[in-house]
Amino acid sequence: xxxxxxxxxxxxxxxxxxxxxxxxxxxxxxxxxxxxxxxxxxxxxxxxxxxxxxxxxxxxxxxxxxxxxxxxxxxxxxxxxxxxxxxxxx
Amino acid sequence: xxxxxxxxxxxxxxxxxxxxxxxxxxxxxxxxxxxxxxxxxxxxxxxxxxxxxxxxxxxxxxxxxxxxxxxxxxxxxxxxxxxxxxxxxxxxxxxxxxxxxxxxxxxxxxxxxxxxxxxxxxxxxxxxxxxxxxxxxxxxxxxxxxxxxxxxxxxxxxxxxxxxxxxxxxxxxxxxxxxxxxxxxxxxxxxxxxxxxxxxxxxxxxxxxxxxxxxxxxxxxxxxxxxxxxxxxxxxxxxxxxxxxxxxxxxxxxxxxxxxxxxxxxxxxxxxxxxxxxxxxxxxxxxxxxxxxxxxxxxxxxxxxxx
Numbered sequence: 517x518x519x520x521x522x523x524x525x526x527x528x529x530x531x532x533x534x535x536x537x538x539x540x541x542x543x544x545x546x547x548x549x550x551x552x553x554x555x556x557x558x559x560x561x562x563x564x565x566x567x568x569x570x571x572x573x574x575x576x577x578x579x580x581x582x583x584x585x586x587x588x589x590x591x592x593x594x595x596x597x598x599x600x601x602x603x604x605x606x
Numbered sequence: 607x608x609x610x611x612x613x614x615x616x617x618x619x620x621x622x623x624x625x626x627x628x629x630x631x632x633x634x635x636x637x638x639x640x641x642x643x644x645x646x647x648x649x650x651x652x653x654x655x656x657x658x659x660x661x662x663x664x665x666x667x668x669x670x671x672x673x674x675x676x677x678x679x680x681x682x683x684x685x686x687x688x689x690x691x692x693x694x695x696x697x698x699x700x701x702x703x704x705x706x707x708x709x710x711x712x713x714x715x716x717x718x719x720x721x722x723x724x725x726x727x728x729x730x731x732x733x734x735x736x737x738x739x740x741x742x743x744x745x746x747x748x749x750x751x752x753x754x755x756x757x758x759x760x761x762x763x764x765x766x767x768x769x770x771x772x773x774x775x776x777x778x779x780x781x782x783x784x785x786x787x788x789x790x791x792x793x794x795x796x797x798x799x800x801x802x803x804x805x806x807x808x809x810x811x812x813x814x815x816x817x818x819x820x821x822x823x824x825x826x827x828x829x830x831x832x833x834x835x836x837x838x839x840x841x842x843x844x845x846x847x848x849x850x851x852x853x854x855x856x857x858x859x860x861x862x863x864x865x866x867x868x869x870x871x872x873x874x875x876x877x878x879x880x881x882x883x884x885x886x887x888x889x890x891x892x893x894x895x896x897x898x899x900x901x902x903x904x905x906x907x908x909x910x911x912x913x
Contacts, residue, residue, distance in 0.1 A: 524728050526817035526829050535728065561818050564850075571820020571849045600706055600727060 519547050519591050522598040530555045544574060545587040547597055562599065573600040615694050618648040619658050620767045624775045624891070629862040630879050637882040638889040640776060641865065641875065642768070644896070649687040651896035652768075653680075656791050657687030659763035660752040661695065670750040675700050677742060677749045679725075679734035682711040683823065683896055684754055689718035700749075702738040704730060710900065732831050754789050755833035761795030768792065769799025772891055777803065781888035784845070784878045786812040786824045786870050790836040792893065797840050808842045812877035815846035820853065823870040823895060845880065847873045855879070856898060866898040 517540045523531050531537055539554060541547035552559035562572050567587060574581045575598040581589045591597065612618055623646060627639040644652035664670035676688055677700040685701040692699035699720040703711070706727035716722065725737040735755070742751045754760050772780065783800055785792050790811075797809040814821045817829035827836065849869075856872030859865045867875075871894040878892040 522728060524818065525730055525732060526819075526826070529817070529829070561816065569820075569849070570853060572818075598728070 619654045622646045634882040636887040651683035653683040653687045655763040656760040660759040663759040674750045679738040689715045689720040693718040760791035764795025769796040779889040782890040784892040811841035820849040868896040
């Protein structure tokens with residue numbers, strides 16, 4: 517169950533500069549836990565105690581997980597989970 | 607000034623109203639809090655000021671001519687302003703923006719006849735800057751590149767406009783000025799003007815507390831390409847604000863003050879209230895860069911992204 521996670525620029529300080537990382541997980545929540553294990557500090561940037569932070573967008577392949585099953589959205593081998601940053605700057 | 611008759615929409619920039627935030631003042635009875643409504647500019651945001659100044663200065667000294675295309679990277683509001691003045695003054699405009707800016711932003715700028723170029727959404731505004739620079743370097747003779755992050759006309763607009771207007775409006779009472787950092791033009795120019803005032807005014811810069819944030823228009827300087835116009839020595843203090851606090855404050859002042867503003871305004875007002883509670887006595891002024899209706903989320907059937 518290898519999932520490719522695309523990391524936005526402002527979070528790459530937590531992934532040694534990598535823009536993509538491979539982790540295992542059958543659901544988005546499991547992938548985030550695996551991310552946290554490999555790159556401590558990432559989970560807190562993505563989630564708060566109510567779930568995905570309101571300004572964070574997670575895409576399972578092309579679809580926002582808010583319109584799927586949220587953190588329970590299933591992922592299959594070879595899928596991509598993208599972390600999309602807010603637009604910043606003038 | 608705002609009721610005057612004008613010859614061109616270009617002349618409608620500035621002289622924005624300032625409103626007192628009485629619902630917030632209940633938490634800080636000895637401090638007045640004022641919000642200057644930059645969304646009252648004709649393009650709907652504070653960015654009308656620097657865009658107008660950069661274009662007029664460039665037209666005056668020949669950097670912008672009718673046979674060149676104005677190109678810049680922008681997440682939206684500056685692009686709206688360039689597009690508006692480009693249409694009004696008769697200049698072509700091309701904008702580079704991350705592909706994940708809202709459809710509304712794309713539609714607004716296109717309505718003025720502007721051409722859009724998209725950069726990688728994973729790279730944010732820094733990716734748009736790099737993409738824009740590459741286009742200009744490939745064909746330098748084709749473009750006028752104002753580069754709002756490096757153009758001294760950007761802070762100059764706020765020195766001549768925003769700062770001077772604040773002193774006209776509350777020069778007799780202002781003790782503190784607070785605003786967020788994006789290009790830093792607002793902070794730099796306004797602060798330089800306020801520091802010339804006869805009484806001391808403390809100027810505080812709000813910035814996102816985290817590199818990965820949701821305060822559109824603002825920059826976390828420590829993790830970003832630092833704008834050449836930014837002078838870190840100018841603000842008296844940098845005040846970090848969490849995204850959630852800015853968002854919640856936007857909701858609150860819409861409900862309590864009738865001010866439906868963008869998230870950067872929420873961050874500014876949260877910063878102003880934080881400061882007001884700390885100082886206990888005085889007058890804090892901050893800005894509302896734009897309205898909340900620039901940020902309505904797309905409907906589900908519009909929300910499909912391709913890479």
